[in-house]
Amino acid sequence: MKLIIAHCKLVTPLGTRARKGAEMKELRVVDDAFIYIDEGIIKATGAMKDIEALGLSGTADWIDAKGRVVLPGFVDSHTHLIFGGYRPDEFSWRLKGDTYMSIMERGGGIQSTVNATRQTGVEELVEKAQWFIDRMVEMGVTTVEAKSGYGLDTETELKMLEAIERLATKEDSRIDIVATFLGAHAVPKEYAGRTGEYCDLIINEMLPKVKDKAKFFDIFTEKNVFEIEDSRRLLKAAREAGMELKLHADEIVQLGGAELAAEMGAVSADHLLHVSDEGIRRMAEAGVVATLLPLTAFALKEPFAPARKFIDGGAAVALATDLNPGSCFSGSIPLTIALACIYMQMSIEEVITALTLNGAAAIGLAGETGSIEPGKKANLTILEFDNYHMLPYYVGMNCVNTTILHGKPIYERTNL
Ligand code: NIG
Numbered sequence: 001m002k003l004i005i006a007h008c009k010l011v012t013p014l015g016t017r018a019r020k021g022a023e024m025k026e027l028r029v030v031d032d033a034f035i036y037i038d039e040g041i042i043k044a045t046g047a048m049k050d051i052e053a054l055g056l057s058g059t060a061d062w063i064d065a066k067g068r069v070v071l072p073g074f075v076d077s078h079t080h081l082i083f084g085g086y087r088p089d090e091f092s093w094r095l096k097g098d099t100y101m102s103i104m105e106r107g108g109g110i111q112s113t114v115n116a117t118r119q120t121g122v123e124e125l126v127e128k129a130q131w132f133i134d135r136m137v138e139m140g141v142t143t144v145e146a147k148s149g150y151g152l153d154t155e156t157e158l159k160m161l162e163a164i165e166r167l168a169t170k171e172d173s174r175i176d177i178v179a180t181f182l183g184a185h186a187v188p189k190e191y192a193g194r195t196g197e198y199c200d201l202i203i204n205e206m207l208p209k210v211k212d213k214a215k216f217f218d219i220f221t222e223k224n225v226f227e228i229e230d231s232r233r234l235l236k237a238a239r240e241a242g243m244e245l246k247l248h249a250d251e252i253v254q255l256g257g258a259e260l261a262a263e264m265g266a267v268s269a270d271h272l273l274h275v276s277d278e279g280i281r282r283m284a285e286a287g288v289v290a291t292l293l294p295l296t297a298f299a300l301k302e303p304f305a306p307a308r309k310f311i312d313g314g315a316a317v318a319l320a321t322d323l324n325p326g327s328c329f330s331g332s333i334p335l336t337i338a339l340a341c342i343y344m345q346m347s348i349e350e351v352i353t354a355l356t357l358n359g360a361a362a363i364g365l366a367g368e369t370g371s372i373e374p375g376k377k378a379n380l381t382i383l384e385f386d387n388y389h390m391l392p393y394y395v396g397m398n399c400v401n402t403t404i405l406h407g408k409p410i411y412e413r414t415n416l
């Protein structure tokens with residue numbers, strides 16, 4: 001099937017790798033442009049005045065974008081999309097002053113979702129995730145990363161990865177999905193005080209079973225969770241098993257997670273609210289994508305991650321939502337954009353790069369999605385407006401008119 005998106009304002013970063021530092025603000029902008037798609041792949045882009053030369057008229061469906069902005073589909077490169085139960089009680093305790101870690105230390109937090117997830121069947125996990133995916137699609141998301149990590153036993157971790165696999169292959173799930181194994185999300189209650197033995201279980205029993213079911217290995221490197229030595233041991237084992245690496249790093253306290261991510265050659269380190277200047281420098285040098293999650297900082301009332309220091313230090317920044325039932329129960333792309341622009345001093349151009357090409361790079365997909373260029377998947381977002389500066393200005397409001405996945409409109413607020 002051939003499709004032409006005509007009379008759009010094309011706005012995109014360019015390339016097949018993460019854009020770093022000052023490159024992040026460079027977008028290609030073409031007024032009155034076309035995008036020609038065949039078999040779900042972008043074949044050509046350019047100015048409308050040059051479309052005749054392609055000799056396409058009559059052979060393709062047309063969408064007249066009427067001057068609206070077309071962006072690459074957003075990539076939400078860090079979510080905990082699969083989970084049982086909810087934790088509204090903890091949210092209200094936090095509003096009264098409890099901290100995230102104090103709730104976790106008294107057996108709530110991640111463990112509470114682990115208890116619920118162990119009790120939930122795979123069908124129900126899939127259905128629940130699909131509800132969130134449907135909301136994501138309305139906000140222009142075409143690719144999502146989803147983590148396991150609420151099983152913390154082999155059987156439930158595999159059940160979570162099975163749910164992700166079903167979403168990946170289900171005809172009507174309407175999203176591209178990448179799986180991450182997060183068995184090192186916490187030490188489960190049955191291993192309390194025996195972190196080393198739980199690490200042994202991950203290495204000896206879980207890794208061989210999950211290594212072909214997830215692209216990434218992720219870990220919560222944090223004080224009183226997996227500290228640096230345990231994290232290094234687990235990351236090395238995962239790397240030897242052939243998995244690519246991610247870390248939840250320096251989220252609650254400064255522990256050196258960013259430095260460890262650089263040392264291990266991780267694809268990304270995420271959160272980084274309390275990263276050291278040295279950690280920033282080493283991540284930039286090692287080419288580790290800094291995935292910043294402003295909704296989590298907002299929901300935990302913590303300071304935002306130092307986006308400017310990363311970008312000005314030459315690092316590649318991605319933005320993602322961290323959707324999860326605990327620290328950040330939101331998958332809002334519009335609010336992520338607003339927070340990044342208003343509180344993290346990122347320009348809207350940098351934010352667009354961070355949510356598209358750099359998000360794709362953070363999950364190893366920059367070669368196939370994240371920008372509007374020939375050869376890439378036709379994963380696109382058509383906004384309501386002809387001006388991308390409307391995105392942060394419309395604080396927390398959804399500005400997406402149409403979402404296109406593999407060349408097919410999968411969400412249309414109005415029929416263009
Ligand atoms: O990214 N910090 C660790 N993991 C998640 C929260 C998980 C949860 O609270 O359920 C995060 O913030």
Ligand code: FE
Nearest residue numbers: 078080248322
């Ligand atoms: Fe997370």
